[in-house]
Amino acid sequence: MSLLRPTSTESALNKSAEVLQSRSLTQMAIQRFLRNRNAIIALWIVGILLTMAVCAPFFEWYTGYGKAFQDRNFYSGQPPNWEARHYFGTDQNGRDIFVRTIFGMRISLMVAMVAAIVALTVGILYGAISGLAGGRTDAIMMRILDLLISYPLTLIAVIALAYFGRNIFIVFAIIGLVEWQIMARVIRGQVLSLRNSEFVEAARAMGVPPLAILRRHIIPNVLGLAVVYMTLIIPEVILVESFLGYLGLGVQEPNTSLGVLISEGAARIEQKPWFTYGPGFFLVTLLLALNFVGDGLRDAVDPKDR
Amino acid sequence: MPWTQRIGNVNEPILTIENLHITFSTPDGDVEAVKGLSLELFPGEILGIAGESGSGKSQTWMAPLGLLADNSRVSGKISFGGRDLLNLNVRDLNKVRGAELAMVFQDPMTSLNPYLKIGLQLLESIQIHQPELSKSEAKFRCLDMLKRVALTEPETRFNQFPHELSGGMRQRVMIAMALLNQPRVLIADEPTTALDVTIQAEILDLLRELQRDFGMAVVFITHDLAVIAKLCDRVAIMYAGEVQEVGVTSDILNRSKHPYTQSLLAAIPRIDGSRGEAA
Numbered sequence: 001m002s003l004l005r006p007t008s009t010e011s012a013l014n015k016s017a018e019v020l021q022s023r024s025l026t027q028m029a030i031q032r033f034l035r036n037r038n039a040i041i042a043l044w045i046v047g048i049l050l051t052m053a054v055c056a057p058f059f060e061w062y063t064g065y066g067k068a069f070q071d072r073n074f075y076s077g078q079p080p081n082w083e084a085r086h087y088f089g090t091d092q093n094g095r096d097i098f099v100r101t102i103f104g105m106r107i108s109l110m111v112a113m114v115a116a117i118v119a120l121t122v123g124i125l126y127g128a129i130s131g132l133a134g135g136r137t138d139a140i141m142m143r144i145l146d147l148l149i150s151y152p153l154t155l156i157a158v159i160a161l162a163y164f165g166r167n168i169f170i171v172f173a174i175i176g177l178v179e180w181q182i183m184a185r186v187i188r189g190q191v192l193s194l195r196n197s198e199f200v201e202a203a204r205a206m207g208v209p210p211l212a213i214l215r216r217h218i219i220p221n222v223l224g225l226a227v228v229y230m231t232l233i234i235p236e237v238i239l240v241e242s243f244l245g246y247l248g249l250g251v252q253e254p255n256t257s258l259g260v261l262i263s264e265g266a267a268r269i270e271q272k273p274w275f276t277y278g279p280g281f282f283l284v285t286l287l288l289a290l291n292f293v294g295d296g297l298r299d300a301v302d303p304k305d306r
Numbered sequence: 307m308p309w310t311q312r313i314g315n316v317n318e319p320i321l322t323i324e325n326l327h328i329t330f331s332t333p334d335g336d337v338e339a340v341k342g343l344s345l346e347l348f349p350g351e352i353l354g355i356a357g358e359s360g361s362g363k364s365q366t367w368m369a370p371l372g373l374l375a376d377n378s379r380v381s382g383k384i385s386f387g388g389r390d391l392l393n394l395n396v397r398d399l400n401k402v403r404g405a406e407l408a409m410v411f412q413d414p415m416t417s418l419n420p421y422l423k424i425g426l427q428l429l430e431s432i433q434i435h436q437p438e439l440s441k442s443e444a445k446f447r448c449l450d451m452l453k454r455v456a457l458t459e460p461e462t463r464f465n466q467f468p469h470e471l472s473g474g475m476r477q478r479v480m481i482a483m484a485l486l487n488q489p490r491v492l493i494a495d496e497p498t499t500a501l502d503v504t505i506q507a508e509i510l511d512l513l514r515e516l517q518r519d520f521g522m523a524v525v526f527i528t529h530d531l532a533v534i535a536k537l538c539d540r541v542a543i544m545y546a547g548e549v550q551e552v553g554v555t556s557d558i559l560n561r562s563k564h565p566y567t568q569s570l571l572a573a574i575p576r577i578d579g580s581r582g583e584a585a
Contacts, residue, residue, distance in 0.1 A: 024467055025421055134376065198416040205371050205411075206431045206483070207404030210396070216430065220421040 032300040039296025045289040053106040063096045079274050088278030101278045107257040108238050111172055115237040116230050118176025123183025131191030145181055153178050161249050168251055175240055179233050194218050224301040231294035235287045258283045319346035320523050326382035328365050339365045341547040352524045354538030362547040363527050367493045372399045405435040408484035412496040414476035418468035425464035428483055435487045451482040474505035493525045510537055543567050
């Protein structure tokens with residue numbers, strides 16, 4: 001063994017740490033993402049929309065939402081009017097559509113996030129277990145998934161709503177429980193290929209116990225992919241929620257969501273077209289921006305690009 | 307400790323394989339990769355395992371480490387340090403592999419976890435088998451080992467990720483990782499095949515030097531007879547899951563009467579374009 005004292009290597013380590021610019025794969029992925037201009041613009045848009053959703057009560061106060069609502073005979077169903085601060089006009093009940101849109105977006109985003117987190121957790125767990133177990137367990141778990149996927153989402157939603165009543169949290173849960181299946185499949189595939197990868201084999205040859213292999217060698221390699229799929233699930237969930245809202249199965253009054261607003265507007269699109277303009281614009285912008293962010297992340301994480 | 311003391315009794319095998327059978331069940335029926343192989347590894351020697359692809363040379367040495375694929379069946383006996391490695395459960399096997407019996411793999415590009423720094427991966431192998439060491443002592447040993455395998459700027463490499471290192475550097479890291487716990491047997495499965503010729507020569511010299519310094523036995527699996535001639539004390543020639551011939555390297559390579567060994571030697575391309583004569 002060498003005669004060097006630990007202290008001298010320690011100081012050499014500290015010295016080299018200053019010179020060294022070592023980058024992890026995650027850091028490189030972030031850097032690639034930051035260089036993707038479309039994704040960054042989309043991220044800004046999502047950020048602005050998110051801030052608006054968080055600050056919804058401010059817009060309520062600023063547009064005099066409550067006042068207009070009280071004087072509904074005068075204000076109901078007015079087209080957009082910038083001087084009166086009704087940027088998207090008012091609805092049948094005299095409520096400001098801009099404020100309703102912001103509040104609706106708030107609900108839509110909440111649904112999406114809860115569903116995405118449910119999908120992420122259940123999907124990773126199910127996929128990782130299935131991929132790691134392999135063999136017969138894997139086959140059975142995947143057939144169960146096939147069975148679940150073959151049920152149409154709308155049918156499940158309608159049955160569950162009839163059964164549990166119109167509770168927004170049930171909607172969250174159902175959507176999340178439907179969306180996790182794709183996630184589980186993706187994770188399983190990744191775990192399956194990682195399980196047989198050479199560095200996992202090398203770790204086994206090194207005597208690393210199975211749980212430590214999962215924690216240190218498999219999960220970190222799966223997380224990037226999981227985050228990408230989560231950002232792609234969010235817009236999908238928003239769309240599903242809007243669809244349910246359009247069918248009249250979604251959020252109930254006085255709460256609203258983008259889908260509910262569009263469906264209400266669609267009923268009067270010939271007389272009062274501005275009912276749909278605002279919510280529609282926000283929905284499309286949000287979905288587009290989220291998809292761009294998701295695509296950007298996927299490109300950044302994709303190891304083939306390395 | 308001088309290597310002569312570590313080696314112990316040179317006449318008594320450190321690892322014995324007896325009547326090893328490895329069978330893979332595939333959709334097309336069973337494939338017997340290794341058919342009743344018996345082999346002895348003596349302390350402090352470098353044993354070359356030569357053979358063509360599919361001769362079972364790699365699978366034979368995956369067995370003692372418990373790395374055979376799920377669809378395999380093994381029978382026979384592999385004795386190492388008073389234990390039969392084929393009968394150990396994963397927990398007991400984990401105490402042996404990496405500590406007393408270590409392996410260096412063929413492809414250094416894929417044998418390191420791309421998401422962990424080199425240092426963390428080295429530390430992992432030392433902390434599993436020597437948990438009593440303090441973190442600074444473990445780190446010191448890792449750095450020391452990186453110096454032993456002649457890796458440039460070990461302190462810098464310690465904090466780098468695998469993709470920042472070249473293939474030759476990564477193979478040095480893999481060798482350092484395998485040697486961290488001072489194993490008594492090192493299995494090297496074509497460790498230089500994925501490297502270019504100059505790096506290959508350096509790695510071979512390094513292995514020879516480390517083998518002398520640490521006094522361990524090395525199993526060197528390769529299809530390259532030139533490497534065997536350069537490195538190994540003894541050589542076993544494998545074909546179709548069986549050992550055809552075992553002996554001192556110079557005897558086998560120069561005076562073999564075995565037809566397969568002769569045709570293997572004849573298959574080496576020569577620079578003058580003439581072909582050797584197969585028996």
